[in-house]
Amino acid sequence: MSGRGWFITFEGIDGAGKSTQVDRMCERLRESSVRVTRTREPGGTPIGDRIRGLLLDPASSMHLVTEAYLYAASRAEHVRSVIRPGLADGALVISDRFVEASMAYQAEGELTVGRIAKLNEIALDGLEPDLTILIDLPVVRARERLMRTGNAADRLERRDDLYFERVRGRLLQIAAAHPNRVFVFDGEMDPAELHEAIWRQVKTRVGIIREER
Numbered sequence: 001m002s003g004r005g006w007f008i009t010f011e012g013i014d015g016a017g018k019s020t021q022v023d024r025m026c027e028r029l030r031e032s033s034v035r036v037t038r039t040r041e042p043g044g045t046p047i048g049d050r051i052r053g054l055l056l057d058p059a060s061s062m063h064l065v066t067e068a069y070l071y072a073a074s075r076a077e078h079v080r081s082v083i084r085p086g087l088a089d090g091a092l093v094i095s096d097r098f099v100e101a102s103m104a105y106q107a108e109g110e111l112t113v114g115r116i117a118k119l120n121e122i123a124l125d126g127l128e129p130d131l132t133i134l135i136d137l138p139v140v141r142a143r144e145r146l147m148r149t150g151n152a153a154d155r156l157e158r159r160d161d162l163y164f165e166r167v168r169g170r171l172l173q174i175a176a177a178h179p180n181r182v183f184v185f186d187g188e189m190d191p192a193e194l195h196e197a198i199w200r201q202v203k204t205r206v207g208i209i210r211e212e213r
Helices: 018-031 046-056 064-088 099-105 113-119 139-149 161-177 191-206
Strands: 006-011 036-040 092-096 131-136 182-186
Touching: 006 018, 006 064, 006 099, 006 191, 018 036, 018 092, 018 131, 018 191, 036 064, 046 064, 064 092, 064 099, 064 113, 099 113, 099 161, 131 161, 131 191, 139 161, 161 182, 182 191
Parallel strands: 006 092, 006 131, 036 092, 131 182
Antiparallel strands: none
16 A cells, blocks of 8 residues: 555444454455554543543543543544554554444434534544444344443443434434445344455455455
8 A cells, every 4th residue: 555545444332343343354454465553432542542441431420511522532632643644654544433433422412413523523633534334233132242241331331222222323324324435234244244245345445455365
């Protein structure tokens, strides 16, 4: 790869299998001699990781507006310190979540999707993903997966099923509004088959990955 790189984001509710697919995609790209920068939100930078700790700590209590601003602050640092430099260096940057997650997760009460988008304008500095992979899974199936992991739920994961139904619905609405950029994949597929389906889409869109031998 040379010149400006590519920016790919993965979205989905907790338990959809998003992070597993990010792992598989990064490994596959590297096997294809593509230079990859893997990152995540919230976090991705030293400052962002400290904000992440506060946001996900079950002991943290904050207003929804405060939460939205903290996500935007983490994103501002992320864009300027990791994503834009990676793209300028010609890397393929893959982020486990980006601004669509804020629009889906933080749009509650007085915070509409439009207000979340407005709040993030300065943080994004005009940046938009080239491709977004949305892994969709029914909430009941996602919760079953999370329970099987045995890990303690973070602050957001402790919210009820109705909240996650709204989050899932907003993610699907975002996909419908951006059909040329956001592609929806069935999270109930076998993980290996799901990876192959996503891989075909990435190869088609990016067009810079050499054919595998």
